[in-house]
Structure formats: C-alpha cells, structure tokens
C-alpha cells in the first residue's frame with residue numbers, strides 16, 4: 591500500500607478479495623484511501639501517515655491484552671496484569687536485526703569466552719551469539735519458566751544441549767549467580783548481557799539499578815556488561831518525532847504494566863554511580879529538536895569494570 595496505487599487483487603495472500611474490497615471502500619469513506627480508478631486506490635495523506643508507523647501495529651498486537659482490558663483498568667474493574675507470553679516469545683526476533691549487529695561490532699577485537707544472558711526471552715540473542723562467537727559457553731537466566739524452557743529448547747536443536755538455564759528474578763543477583771557453574775564463571779572474557787530487563791525491576795529508581803550493578807561487580811568482578819535499554823522520552827518531544835519512532839506505544843504499555851523505564855538523564859546518573867566505565871556506546875532513533883540531537887529512544891552500552 592505504501593508503494594503506490596493498488597487494488598484487492600494485488601494481495602495474493604488474501605483468498606477472499608470481496609472482503610478486502612469492502613475494507614478498502616470503508617477506508618476510502620474515512621478519507622484514509624483516495625480512489626485512483628475503478629476499484630483502485632492510493633493512500634491519502636492521513637493513510638500514508640498512519641501506515642508509515644506500521645511497526646507500531648506489531649507492538650499494539652503483542653500488547654493487545656492491555657487494550658482489551660483498558661476499559662476495565664480505567665474503571666478499576668480489572669487488574670493491569672496481562673499474559674505477556676507473546677511479548678516474551680516475540681521479543682528476540684524484533685531485536686536481532688536492529689540491536690545485535692552493534693554488539694558483534696563492539697566485541698570484534700575481544701570475543702567473549704562466556705556469556706550469561708539475563709532476561710533471556712526466547713533465546714534469540716544466545717542463539718545468535720553461539721553462531722557469531724563459536725566456542726563460547728552460554729547460560730540463560732529469566733524470571734519466566736516459559737522463556738528459559740524456550741531458550742534451552744532452541745539451543746538444544748542447534749546442538750547446544752548442555753546449557754544451564756536459571757529461573758530467577760534478575761534482581762536477586764546472588765541467587766542467579768550462585769546457580770551457575772563455576773567453570774563458566776571462571777572463563778574470561780566473561781560477559782553478562784541484559785536486553786531491556788533492567789527497567790523491569792528498576793521500579794523507576796536509578797538507585798535500584800545502581801545497587802544491582804554494585805552487587806554484580808562485587809560477585810563477578812571481571813565480568814563485562816552489555817546493557818540494552820530504552821529511555822522514557824518526554825511526550826512533547828515524541829510528538830515532534832512520532833513518525834520515526836514506535837516509542838509512544840512502547841512507553842504507553844510500559845506505563846500500563848508499571849515498568850520503570852528511566853529517562854536519559856537517569857541512565858546517566860546510573861552510569862555515574864556504578865563501578866563500571868563506558869567502553870562503547872550505540873544510540874538508536876535519536877530524537878531531534880530544532881536540528882539538534884537530543885536523546886536516544888534506545889541504546890546499548892558496553893561496560894567494563896573500573
């Protein structure tokens with residue numbers, strides 16, 4: 591639809607074109623499509639604006655439980671608790687193209703010997719790391735048993751059947767580290783990766799994240815960190831950048847599910863308070879105001895112990 595003029599028969603996956611034709615007529619009546627011929631349409635200005643943000647639809651779908659529950663949540667009749675399984679299981683696929691290549695680049699000169707992925711999700715990062723860094727020993731930690739089982743199954747089918755998986759809250763640093771084999775923890779370089787999990791246990795408090803990293807450093811003093819995170823962006827800045835960003839939907843759902851996404855300033859407070867130095871940084875979807883780059887929507891930090 592974004593490519594130009596179209597009609598129902600241009601969509602081979604649709605088996606009942608009569609239904610698609612009705613949908614097109616409906617969208618035309620809302621002024622989202624403009625008619626260019628008999629049963630032929632193009633996107634109107636508003637339709638083009640909406641579809642340019644099509645990545646956001648995937649996100650709306652993966653968090654759809656919150657939308658279905660929204661009326662109940664507003665009136666206090668239902669809890670904000672929603673089954674986040676779709677979100678857990680789809681997470682890696684969303685990240686692999688956008689974020690992981692930056693990590694391969696960061697570690698080009700010193701390939702990790704062991705990797706602990708905290709908040710392993712569907713195991714996509716560990717699976718990709720096993721391909722990228724052959725010979726690496728890996729371990730998976732997640733609060734969700736479904737996530738750990740999915741990760742171990744995934745690694746098992748690619749010939750890694752002896753991986754240790756720990757079902758544990760990332761915030762209980764001592765507990766998940768104690769559950770991992772000494773042989774793995776003794777390898778160097780040892781890397782702990784954390785993809786979009788710190789905001790899950792931060793409670794919106796930078797100090798909680800600072801305490802987490804201090805404890806981690808005390809127990810695994812040589813471990814390096816890969817931290818992938820999102821930032822809480824001011825709505826007025828998002829309003830000026832919303833066509834390039836899926837952050838409005840992301841932040842809405844994180845707020846509804848009471849996750850503590852930190853602002854860019856707060857992330858810098860964390861950095862100043864932890865016993866790690868910033869070795870490398872990659873910023874994504876940087877918001878711009880009056881031609882000036884202000885802050886990233888998401889980022890990756892490679893942290894080394896100081």
Ligand SMILES: C[S@@+](CC[C@H](N)C(=O)[O-])C[C@H]1O[C@@H](n2cnc3c(N)ncnc32)[C@H](O)[C@@H]1O
Pocket residue numbers: 678681682683685707708709710711712713714715716731732733734737758759760761785786787790791
């Ligand atoms: C965005 S996913 C991680 C994606 C994954 N590392 C990958 O391969 O891309 C975040 C994961 O963190 C997990 N999680 C959320 N809160 C957690 C906590 N407090 N402790 C451990 N894991 C947690 C979720 O279950 C989810 O699987």
